[in-house]
Amino acid sequence: MGANPPCASCKLLRRRCGKDCIFAPYFPSDDPHKFALVHKVFGASNVSKMLLELPVHQRADAVSSLVFEAGARVRDPVYGCVGAISHLQNQVSQLKMQLAVAQAEILCIRMQQEEALASLLPLTCF
Known part of the structure; x- marks a missing residue:
């Protein structure tokens, strides 16, 4: 595994968290709820595709938006945000x-x- 713990995504999905993990910068291991929420609503594969399509400087904002929308969708599955x-x-x-x-x-x-x-x-x- 190495010196760094796996990100929240890799931990939840029981994957090896490599240096090139798309989720690691945005879903740290000390905040697993954030990824669990996004994964439940959007799915890890879809989130990965979305992040890969964005420039690196926009990804943190996209993750914040996804977390917010996922929380809203859990509270109100029909209308969300x-x-x-x-x-x-x-x-x-x-x-x-x-x-x-x-x-x-x-x-x-x-x-x-x-x-x-x-x-x-x-x-x-x-």
Whole structure:
């Protein structure tokens, strides 16, 4: 095996982890859950193909995206990330509505205060 422990992928798949292992840089042995999740949703072969098609500088971001999507798919098998995004968009819409109501209430209070203040001031004639 060598000095380095096998990556999470090779450990889970019971393979020998060589220097050229496509998974080793992105799925360290101390975080096996990450690969297990991605493997469960996408399969090791598909993930390997995806990573090999990408330039090396984009692979870490791709792995992060795959881990996120796999987690979302486990939580919501039908919609995955789209379900989470839709839920967040609905929350944003609701919060915008609440903000608009609060701003309208502030405007009404300010107008009432100005009216009350104006009624207290003596009228001056020119």
